[in-house]
Amino acid sequence: MGTMDVSIGETKAPPREERVVNDLSIQIATVNGSGSQSANTVLLRSIFQMGIPVSGKSLFPSNIAGLPTWFTIRASRHGYIARRKEIDFLVAMNPETAAEDVMSLEAGASIVYDEKLNLGRLRDDVIYYPVPFDTLVVPICPNAKLRKLVRSMIYDGVLAKLLGIPMEEIRTALEKQFKNKPSAVDLNFKAAQIGYEYTEKNLPQRSRFYLDRIDLTRGKIIIDGNSAAALGAVFAGMTVCTWYPITPSSSLAEALTRYVKRFRIDAKSSKATFAIVQAEDELAAIGMAIGAGWAGARSMTATSGPGISLMSEFAGLGYYTEVPVVIFDIQRVGPSTGLPTRTAQGDILKNAFLSHGDTKHLMLIPSSVEECFTMAIEAFDLAEEFQTPVFVMSDLDLGMNNWMSDPFPYPDKPLNRGKVLTSKDLERLGGFERYRDVDGDGIGYRTLPGTRHPKAAYFARGSGHNEKAAYSERPEDYVNNMDRLNRKFETARQRVPAPxxxxxxxxxxxxxxxxxxxxxxxxxxxxxxxxxxxxxxxxxxxxxxxxxxxxxxxxxxxxxxxxxxxxxxxxxxxxxxxxxxxxxxxxxxxxxxxxxxxxxxxxxxxxxxxxxxx
Amino acid sequence: MATTTVPSPRKKVNRIGLGPSDYKGGRSTLCAGCGHNSISERIIEACFEMGIEPYRVAKLSGIGCSSKSPAYFLGSSHGFNSVHGRMPAIATGTILANRNLIALGVSGDGDTASIGIGQFVHLMRRNLPMIYIIEDNGCYGLTKGQFSATADLGSKLKTGVINDLPPIDTCALAIMLGATYVGRSFSGDKRQLLALLKGALGHRGTVMLDVISPCVTFNDHEGSTKSYSYVQDHDAPLGEVSFVPFFEDITVDYDPGTTTEIRLHDGSHLLLKKLDVDYDPTNKMDALRLLTESHDKGEILTGLLYLDAERPNFIDMLNIVDVPLATLPESMVRPPRQALDEIMEELK
Missing domain, CATH: 3.40.50.920 (Rossmann fold)
Known part of the structure; x- marks a missing residue:
């Protein structure tokens, strides 16, 4: 595979000033499956611990091992956490892309690279820091198998020396990374130290970039959007999640599985207060979620573009039968399979009207990990309040990258379960009509299967129906129902998160x-x-x-x-x-x-x- | 006003005090004589005789003539007529949300074996506690009679078109994949179908019943292997099925020499009176062999083909709390503030 297929080269930016403190971006170019992820996370955390606002973005291939991966870390005393296209520090570890990576840099950028890649002759307007990674790693890691993984930690040490990251921060970050694995902490720290010492002896700092302790991250957390959304679902009282693996949404369901096992096992019975089912495909995933929503669960699924396409028929059923369900769409690049590991906001139009006929849906659009959390909770409330599918429109950038954030607020409102009639209500009312607009807001009253009352039942159907949920093809019934659904949508306009x-x-x-x-x-x-x-x-x-x-x-x-x-x-x-x-x-x-x-x-x-x- | 009280003739009621009319549904809009209507009647009878509380039943279906039929029985049970071939997903979600419901799914041969085969096979694998009935007429009635994937090789449409593809045997599939109560019957065989349905109501796992149900409009003619006359001539019952509910003693039809007795989860008993074969419905290999053999002979093997009362069902495997997830109070589904604080601390 040629490197051009995965190029990230972009246009040039204006030149920058002399000595730069706490404002830089580092790009680490590696091969996926090489253990660089831990080294990158540790580097990110170390900067975060120094009190410097930081963000990390992973650019990875749709592949398990052997293809180019870039990780970009941006530190910004201004608090900017968007991707910056200018790279100040390149760590070139990938022979496949190294030359192109070097050529795409601004003049004056610094390059830490694996000595054997011989990059030093490519151009003369950049600063080179060659490091003999293979020679350095041997004495500290006799186990050849582990060497490949530990090797990456050396560049953390090199950067620590060059940029001014105290080694104790690297150690603290390693302890966080390898919780309960002290031997891994020691080994990796040794590797970082070797890099640090080598740099101290052989590589004088010649670039303009420095990091210096400030106090802008105190009390903040670091989390990815998918974990944040999963946490939101846990605190939203999600009870059924049915899903099908797809990048970049799988980690949402997986994080959810971890959290519910920890926080949602009933202490008395040791049984689960949730059901998480990996379905056979996205059709089944959304179908199960809709079945569960109809029967009264707080149900959800998580997917991405191709899954959304498969879910479109069920989305229409959910809209027309008026069943609450939450769909997390972690958007990736389309059309078709597209670029499965790259980010986009490409499902906005589709989801707004997902399915045939006159269908439209509520969408919540989080910008931050905190909103992934809060909007997950709001989505479950809105789905039940409006008895309709609600889409949470995250994306790969938000979902799979680590973001700095204030800690998430505990929900301040009780769960809103919407208009559900119990057998007691039915006793009092004598009956009900499922699709009648009693309150003028377009939202009818529903009952749940299993409600013990002879008048509780209704027949949900995707075919035409009247206010009593009976089959109907009468024009006035159809129009009446569709207009009420519109009224409901209008009610939602002022209930969804405001701009x-x-x-x-x-x-x-x-x-x-x-x-x-x-x-x-x-x-x-x-x-x-x-x-x-x-x-x-x-x-x-x-x-x-x-x-x-x-x-x-x-x-x-x-x-x-x-x-x-x-x-x-x-x-x-x-x-x-x-x-x-x-x-x-x-x-x-x-x-x-x-x-x-x-x-x-x-x-x-x-x-x-x-x-x-x- | 003074009136004389005349005792009304005693109404027929079941053990929970409901009469047969309490299990009725809306008026059928299917063709007169449609096999599906007979199946609806048997469902009504089975639920009445078993004393099933209608509010506990969830009727589920996909799309097609068969899938309309849940509107024609158990009018005071919730129902969900969903999308084509996807009833298994709806049923799965429904039972996940409320494990106390009796899920009664009605599908057709197109809804199951063509568009829905993917969901069908995975449903069978999971052994979800539900009853899955295929009203099998080998054709698409609602779109005017095209072949479905259960149409027999060589069978003929009214228009003269001959089916040149082999059928999918839904019973064999269900047995292979893990369904735990698998039977085949004929909509016209009141006694056998009723017994199978009553047994199904006592089972806690996936019940898969393939009921041959002739389409009087498009597939009840010479050349069809799913017509009344063909099935009547080629029906090869495995044995006579009788059923004794858990609330009755076994006194009827009990002839130890020729009867196998099977105890179901709820304490009911299925009595299988042997005919010409010594058949053990708990033997998977026998079931599959017999199905293949009779298929080769052009016979339709009916009766209880396979039963496994041991295999745990999907809900048990998920270890869900006993109370329906749908009705858990907030205190059980929203962790306390300190749980969030704890996680936030870890993420700092």
């Missing part, structure tokens, strides 16, 4: 973005202000249907840039469908669809280009 605003005074320019694009936007807004004196207001959309505040924001501004990570401007189009005719012309689109997370510079350059008089 979040960051407004500049009297700005004409607005940005609308969502999900992980957020992190590039907040940085880009600062760039535009500092570099171009352009003041931008920002509306972060957090749900579909759009609440009124989104439309008001668009009305208040002259030009609206909708920024997103897909080719077809999906949110832009969705907004065009919904905003008033006079506001449609305000909408402009900025898209980034390279499979790697969007960066601020791309947004800044695009806005500047479009704002400049032609």
């Amino acid at each position: 979040v605003f960051q407004e500049a005074d009297s700005s004409e320019i607005g940005v609308v973005a969502y999900g992980t694009t957020h992190w590039a936007i907040v940085e880009s807004i600062d760039q535009l202000k500092e570099e171009y004196d352009l003041w931008i207001s920002y509306c972060r959309v957090r749900a579909f249907p759009f609440s009124q505040q989104v439309f008001d924001f668009i009305r208040r501004h002259q030009r609206i840039y909708v920024v997103e990570q897909n080719r077809d401007a999906q949110m832009f189009r969705l907004l065009r469908m919904e905003v008033s005719t006079e506001d449609v012309r305000k909408l402009r689109s900025i898209r980034h669809y390279k499979g790697i997370p969007i960066d601020a510079r791309t947004v800044t350059d695009e806005i500047v280009a479009q704002e400049s008089p032609k």
Whole structure:
């Protein structure tokens, strides 16, 4: 396989100042399956422990071992955690990509590399730090099998010396990484130390980049979005999860399995207060979740694009029979199999209307790991309140990467189980009609199978039905039902998470973005202000249907840039469908669809280009 | 106003005080004479005679003529008519959410053996406690009579088209894959079907009943192997099945010399009166061999083909709490604040 297939080269950025403290990015190029993951996590954690805001993004192939993998660490005293496309430090461990990786760097960048790769002659405007990894690892690790894994830790030591990371931070991070495995901690620490000592003796620091202890991460946690969403499900009282493995969502179900085993075993009976079932495919996964939701469980599934396509028939059934279910969509790059291990926001339009006929769905769109947690909880509440499928639109960048965050808040509201009639209620009411809009909000009352009352039963069906849930093909019944479903959707408009605003005074320019694009936007807004004196207001959309505040924001501004990570401007189009005719012309689109997370510079350059008089 | 009380004729009621009409459903919209309607009647009788509480039953189906039929029995049970070939998933979710329900699934041969074969085989593997009935007419009635995957090789459509592909034997599949109560019957054989259904209600695992049910409109003619006359002529019962519910003593039909007695989970008994073969329904190999042999002879082997009362079912294997997951209180499903604090501390 040629290295060009997986290139991540991008356009150049403006030059940077002299001595730079706590503002740098490191890219580690390795081969997957080489044990670099632990070394990378330890490096990330060490910087985090120094109090420096940090983010890590893994760029990995859809493969188990032997293909190129990049891990990017960004440390930023400004707190920026979006991907930065300029690389200050490259750790080149992969012979396949090394030359290309080196050539794509800015002038002045530093390269730590495996000596035998002989990269030193490629160009002369970068700083080289050759390290004899193979020679160094032998004395500390007699076991040849382990050597391959331990070898990566050496570059942690090299970087620690070059950048100023205290070795005790590396040790603390290792202890966190290898909990209950003191021998692994010792061995890996020895490897880091060898790297540190070698650098001390042989490689004087010549670059401009340093790390220095500050105090901006105190009390923060580090977690990936899938684990955060899984935790949310645990605290949302999820009782049934049925799923089918697919990258990048599998780790959500797996994290969930770990958490429920720990926190959701009934102490009295030692039995599970949940059921997690790996289904035979995504059709079954969503079908089981809908069956469970109908019967009263808080049910969920987790999937990604190809799974979503398979689930579309059931999504329509859920919408039309009005069954609560939560679907976590960890979006990846399509179409078709696409780039399974790369990130995108490509399912927005599809999920909004997933299934045939007039179908539409609630979507919650988290931007952060904290929102993965809180929106998971909200999703279960909304699904039961509105008796409908709710999609949580995460993505690979959010789901599989480690993010810094404030600790998650314990839910402050009790579970909202929605309008469910018990046998006592039926005793009092004498009966009910499943699809009647008693309260005028479009939401009917439901009963659960197993409710002990002769009037409790109703027949859920995907075919046409009237208010009593009886089969009907009568035009007035059909219209009545469809209009009520619309009413329900309108009610949801003001119940879903409201947009979040960051407004500049009297700005004409607005940005609308969502999900992980957020992190590039907040940085880009600062760039535009500092570099171009352009003041931008920002509306972060957090749900579909759009609440009124989104439309008001668009009305208040002259030009609206909708920024997103897909080719077809999906949110832009969705907004065009919904905003008033006079506001449609305000909408402009900025898209980034390279499979790697969007960066601020791309947004800044695009806005500047479009704002400049032609 | 003074009235004289005339004692009304005693209504026929079962052990929980319900009459047969309490198990009725809506009026059938299937064709007159459709085998499916007879199956609905047997389900009504079985539930009545077994004293099943209707509120405990969940009726589940996919798409097709068969899948409409749950609307025509047990009107006071919840029902879910879902999407084509996917009833097993709906049933699985339903039982995961509420393990106390009696899941009664009705499918067809197209719904099961064509579009639904994937979910069908995995359902059988899991041994989910449910009753899965195939109303098998070998054709697609609702779309006007195309062949399904259970149509026999060489059988003919009304239009003269001959089926040149071998059928899928759903019973053989179910036995091989792990279903624990597998039978075949004929919609016109009231006695056998009723006994099989009553036995099914006492079983705690996957019950798979393939019921040949002629399509009077599209597949009840010469050339069809699923017509009334063909089945009546080629039905080869394994033995006579009688059933004694757990609340009755075994006194009837009991002839130790010719009868095998099988005890089901709920204490009921199935009595298998031997005919010409010495048949042990707990022997998987025998069941599969007999199915193959009679198929080669052009016979339809009916009766209880296979039973395994030992294998744990899916819900037992998952070790779920006894209370339905659907009705667990918040205190049991939302861990306390200190649990979250603990995790947050670990992530710092």
